[in-house]
Amino acid sequence: MSSPGGQGGALSTRGAGGPKRMKWALELSLGNTRSRGDRQSKEGDVMYPVGYSDKPVPDTSVQETDRNLVEKRCWDIALGPLKQIPMNLFIMYMSGNTISIFPIMMVCMMAWRPIQALMSMSATFKLLESSSQQWLQGLVYLIGNLLGSALAVYKCQSMGLLPTHSSDWLAFIEPPQRLEIMGGGMVL
């Protein structure tokens, strides 16, 4: 019985607080009025002359060391998948060949990542655009991913998830059609 009263009280305080908030305001002074949030902080700022920027201008001149860095960075990208392979091998070894939720998740991840990478090949090529050895790096990247997926397939194989045995196709064998009709029995 007390809660409606309490609510009424809350409503009344909210109503009392209402007039404090402005519904709209017109700012006649100059400045960035686009953002309401900025308005209060930048209220006291002075105007800057035309062409002034308060950010430092970066040095755009390309240097030799930077070029090396780019090359290195691109190689990092290209070799990424290959570097993961030992790690994957270790995970594979640790997860074992039993079919349970964790090994299945591992295998799915191992298989999915190279595939995802291969699908977004063009994006990776764009990243490598600045490198001089673009094609070689692309190839290495491709091989790495292919190796990764091969590893996943191998893992599937060792877990017995691939339909490579005749028993996997057993359910699809139709019963043979019989050519002769036969019947009879003991003499009644």
Place this chain on the structure above:
Amino acid sequence: MAGQLAGFTVSLCLLGFTVAVFEDQVGKFDWRQQFVGEVQFALFDTHSQASKKLLVATEKNIFASLNSRTGELFWRHVDKMGPEGHIDMLLMHGQDAVVVVGNGRLLRSWETTVGGLNWETVLDTGSFQSAAFIGLQDLVKYVAVLKKSAISLHYLSNGHQKWVENLPESDTVQYQTVYSGGNGQVFVLGVVPNSHIVIVEYNIEDGEIMKQNSVAAPWMSSLKSSCVVVGIGVLLCVDPTTESIYTLPLQSEEQTKMTPILLQTLGLEMASGFQPVLMSTQPHPARPPLSEFFLQLGPDHHILLQLKDGHISALRDFNPSYLVSFATTGEKTVAAVMSPKNETACSINLFSADTGRRLLDTTIIYYMDPNGGKPTKLYVHAFLKKDDSVGYRVLVQTEDLVLNFLQQPGRVVWTREEALADVVTMEMVDLPLTGTQAELEGEFGKKAAIQDGLLPMVLKRLSSQLILLQAWLSHLWKLFYDARKPRSHVKNEVTIETLSRDEFNLQKMMVMVTASGKLFGIDSKSGAVLWKKYLENVQPNSVFKLMVQRTTAHFPHPPQCTLLIKDKDTGLGSLYVFNPIFGKKSHISVPALPRPVLQSLLLPLMDQDYAKVLLLIDDQYKVTAFPSTKNVLQQLQEMASSIFFYLVDASQGRLSGFRLRKDLSTELIWEVVIPTEVQKIVGVKGKRANEHVHSQGRVMGDRSVLYKYLNPNLLAVVTESTDSHQERSFVGIFLIDGVTGRIVHEAVQRKARGPVHFVHSENWVVYVYWNTKSRRNEFSVLELFEGMELYNSTVFSSLDRPHPPQVLQQSYIFPSHISTLEATLTEKGITSRHLLVGLPSGAIMSLPKMFLDPRRPEVGSDQSREENLIPYSPEMMIRTEWFINYNQTVSRVRGIYTAPSGLESTCLVVAYGLDIYQTRVYPSKQFDVLKDDYDYVLISSVLLGLFFATMISKRLAEVKLLNRAWR
């Protein structure tokens, strides 16, 4: 090793082959009906007025007590089969029923209220002749048993022998009757056929022969059929040749010759060629019989006579009359007479025995079932009403073994179909679709789609959906309407009109053929008999073969079953064609079978009316086709070269195979002779036509496939040695290809003896035999494999099989005898198989086939564990949770019938013998339906709760977002 074993047991527990039902499921899917068979003796308990007991002893060696108000069994004692347990005589006095069993082997006294055994005495050897209560001064104290050469007297209270006496000149005289009038003597009557009667009088107290006399009777051959004792010790005998009744006072001094009374002097005439029958009554064993008696002069002619001072007078002539019977209540004795009223009904009337006067208001009208037989036996239960008049109820047994219990004025109190105690063969037929279902079927059939355009199809669809909605609403309304009624009234009445297939095709029509020639249609869900038909001219030792020619799947053609009845004596066969759902005889013309029929063969070919073609082979190996329309004959001509049949003649030990020629004659193509002097063929089984095998092979531990040898033409032939010496007896099993006659495999089980029960299915044969050396029952399983590669995966032809199959065999010890063996069957054959084993105890065990696998290794390896093979152990246990019929034992189970249902997991099982038991089994558990105890309330309340929770939280989230936007 111990660890392995423990692991194995754990895995077994996890596999959990429990097939048992829960307590609340009892009677939900299963039912049992108990029978007693053809009644031989029936006695009403007249001890007290309110007694409801009716004691029956039957041809099936059963002694039982029925509730005369409901027809249910109070108790039942099932004795041994055959002459050893045959009930020779049933006598009742007070609370005790005295039974002579096994041709005078045992004398038993039963307490009739609970069916407990009072005492049992082993009698001396000798073939049983007669038994009677012996009373003295109004007290019944003894029971006399007359054997071929001796008479013994036993105390009724404890069965002890009072005395036993050899009968004089028992090698020439046939003693047949024992009689006592309750005054201290026991008369034993014997006859030397066509010479004279011998009367020996014994003293009750010490068995001393008081008197011995012989009276010339050159016309007499047997006492039993023609003589009775009437009145105060007067022997009456009827002679059909001279048409006269002879009288002889037993107690008088001058027993020299019998005095004849010509029937003509009484104004009576005898039906020619009829052996007249006399019937008297002795209401109390300690008192002399009444002086009134019945004389049957013809099949439908009885007469009530009275003997008074040596003269016979007719009290009343009953012509026509089918059956007569005496009954006594208190001091009054009445005679009940059943006489024909019209074509379909009989009337039963009571007559006072001493005057022959008809008692008023005592008519019972008995309506004869048009699908039943004539009444054969009449038992009357008379009682005194409050106003001291006599009331009565009657038990009528008919030719087709129906027990009808009627009360005045003709109300049938209960009916028992005792023919069902002897089911010979059965089939299960799908029920028809309901009207709406059938309409849908017809609407979206192939023909309709071709004829109609798009728009009419849409309209049709809408209209049929409307019909479905209407049916559903009316169903809901019925549910609602029923829910308001009290529980007991709701009991669903199953009638033929309301029969329709259920969603999963679990309810079927059981068509049962009984040995007496009566056919039954039974609803498999409730066990109610929906139709019955008595075939009148069936000989008692006929052989029956029931075939389903057309199933219910071919609407609007009605389903059609054909019963081949072969008379063993003449060898001639006849066909009875009927609709299995309604039990009506079909009007299709049946081919005449002038020659003895040897076998029949149901082909998968169909005529234009979708009826499968039935071939009947006569003793000249000519074939008759049924139906034999032009279409069928043309199809047969085209197919003739690929139709084969085999015949097994057990008496000559010959198996022969034939091929059909275009002119419907046959040619012999192979013959296998098993010498009958060494072994005899006891059984041959092919595979069931409706069996499907889903998996063509078995997956090995290394994931390769071992293909099954699935030869549809394979026959399993079981033989037993004629030499029954335990060292030399053997059981042989031959696997023979029925088309080519090639013996695919042959196995001999030495030191083994029958009876052999076997099942042949898929690629395996399981058989059970008795091992004479180790004195135990053994299961043996044979499994056939084609190898790691299929020879021809598309077609199977027995004529082109160059490689013999690999055969594996293993045997196991089974701790019990078995009565019958059958395998479960499912729609697609995906579900694992179980064997249904009927045990003599009445239990039916569902034994997983997995335990009978010849690939079970002696030592488990990783590969075998991968394959789920259980390590071999020779002993097989009987686990009580494998009993599918918990405590509903099926006495003398003779056969088990299995049928697939619409659900792949479920197999319908009917066990028949003396009782009938129907249930469902789930060999791989119910993987395709929700469990019986599935918590619908919880699931739906959780779902609803979640739904409302999302609704509420969505609304709350909206409000919150809006508020934040305002802030």
